[in-house]
Amino acid sequence: MAKLPPPVARLRAAVRDGLADLPRGSLVLVACSGGPDSLALADTAAFCAPRLGLRAGLVSVDHGLQEGSAERAAGVAAWAREIGLDPAEAVTVVVGAAGGPEGAAREARYAALDAAAERHRAAAVLLGHTRDDQAETVLLALVRGAGPRGVAGMRAVRGRYRRPLLGVARTDTHGACAERGLAPWADPHNEDPRYLRSALRPALDSLVAVLGEDLVANLARTAALVGEDTDYLDGLALAALEECRDGGPAAARQRPGTGEAAAGRDPGRGPGDVRDGAPRNGRLDAKRLAALPGPVRTRALRAWLLESGVNGAELNHRHLAAVDALVAAWKGQGPAFMPGGIEVRRADGRLAAVVAPGAAGASHA
Numbered sequence: 140m141a142k143l144p145p146p147v148a149r150l151r152a153a154v155r156d157g158l159a160d161l162p163r164g165s166l167v168l169v170a171c172s173g174g175p176d177s178l179a180l181a182d183t184a185a186f187c188a189p190r191l192g193l194r195a196g197l198v199s200v201d202h203g204l205q206e207g208s209a210e211r212a213a214g215v216a217a218w219a220r221e222i223g224l225d226p227a228e229a230v231t232v233v234v235g236a237a238g239g240p241e242g243a244a245r246e247a248r249y250a251a252l253d254a255a256a257e258r259h260r261a262a263a264v265l266l267g268h269t270r271d272d273q274a275e276t277v278l279l280a281l282v283r284g285a286g287p288r289g290v291a292g293m294r295a296v297r298g299r300y301r302r303p304l305l306g307v308a309r310t311d312t313h314g315a316c317a318e319r320g321l322a323p324w325a326d327p328h329n330e331d332p333r334y335l336r337s338a339l340r341p342a343l344d345s346l347v348a349v350l351g352e353d354l355v356a357n358l359a360r361t362a363a364l365v366g367e368d369t370d371y372l373d374g375l376a377l378a379a380l381e382e383c384r385d386g387g388p389a390a391a392r393q394r395p396g397t398g399e400a401a402a403g404r405d406p407g408r409g410p411g412d413v414r415d416g417a418p419r420n421g422r423l424d425a426k427r428l429a430a431l432p433g434p435v436r437t438r439a440l441r442a443w444l445l446e447s448g449v450n451g452a453e454l455n456h457r458h459l460a461a462v463d464a465l466v467a468a469w470k471g472q473g474p475a476f477m478p479g480g481i482e483v484r485r486a487d488g489r490l491a492a493v494v495a496p497g498a499a500g501a502s503h504a
């Protein structure tokens with residue numbers, strides 16, 4: 140038997156590893172743009188899935204933002220059907236305006252992928268991110284001064300999403316496309332220096348030239364190591380958060396506050412109307428919080444803020460520092476202001492997250 144070309148062999152090994160734990164008979168959907176990474180992934184999944192007792196399908200999302208995008212998505216789906224992927228769908232989405240064009244396209248894409256996964260009862264959706272994408276993510280996190288959560292980069296498994304190629308070099312996905320006679324689409328965005336990630340690629344190449352070939356793999360390894368530590372600390376923080384809830388660990392999570400709570404007499408525990416000034420998610424005991432180690436405390440506070448309806452994408456280190464100061468540097472200061480018109484106040488030794496009276500655009504999650 141002819142020896143398998145090394146890039147193809149490496150992709151197949153990675154996909155086998157990444158899917159081995161899925162129950163036999165389940166469906167995996169490849170999210171495929173038509174670019175080299177996800178095209179190689181789809182081709183590999185078509186080969187590996189039946190050998191693992193799985194079914195494989197494909198979804199290609201047309202964002203409707205570039206000329207020919209609908210034809211491209213339809214072409215990818217038609218190719219997928221030819222190689223036996225089933226279902227194989229092209230889905231057109233309407234991209235909104237919020238969060239910038241890239242953010243809005245991402246949001247619409249993930250909504251479409253989630254809907255497809257629900258529709259077909261897929262056990263997993265596979266994304267084509269590679270080790271090089273991970274290295275870029277780590278560098279971008281360092282550039283913006285992110286904490287460990289950012290440096291941990293993308294996760295191999297997050298909910299229904301899996302990235303089986305996260306340990307595979309981009310040269311291998313491109314090599315596999317060439318070996319298998321696939322004709323990937325070249326996304327012009329990847330060459331457009333107005334996108335930070337695209338601008339970073341040549342810079343990363345220059346770093347590799349100076350620091351050596353291992354740089355990309357080492358950055359990706361850093362992400363994996365930091366990710367393990369972050370997950371561990373997040374676990375500690377969630378347990379600590381329960382201990383710090385007003386009323387003790389047995390206190391049920393409450394979202395949002397009740398009318399009584401709005402009057403400031405009682406934190407309130409049952410579901411009720413969200414109204415201005417009502418605590419969003421119960422209160423926290425500031426003394427118990429203050430006794431926690433800093434990294435656990437700030438993680439617990441972050442988790443509580445997200446529960447309280449603060450948008451995680453908008454929550455930055457300054458917001459967190461302001462809330463933390465209410466606990467660890469308490470001098471009777473006023474509220475800490477969070478995105479979405481939510482305020483965190485300290486009164487009677489307890490923290491409450493409330494919708495600022497009259498706040499416009501406060502999200503009532």
Ligand SMILES: Nc1ncnc2c1ncn2[C@@H]1O[C@H](COP(=O)(O)OP(=O)(O)OP(=O)(O)O)[C@@H](O)[C@H]1O
Binds near residue numbers: 169174265272
């Ligand atoms: N239009 C799309 N339809 C379906 N999946 C997509 C689409 N765009 C991106 N994806 C998924 O998200 C992954 C990352 O996309 P992104 O555009 O950031 O990366 P990329 O490195 O250019 O990947 P690719 O070579 O697959 O286009 C893709 O590999 C693919 O799995």
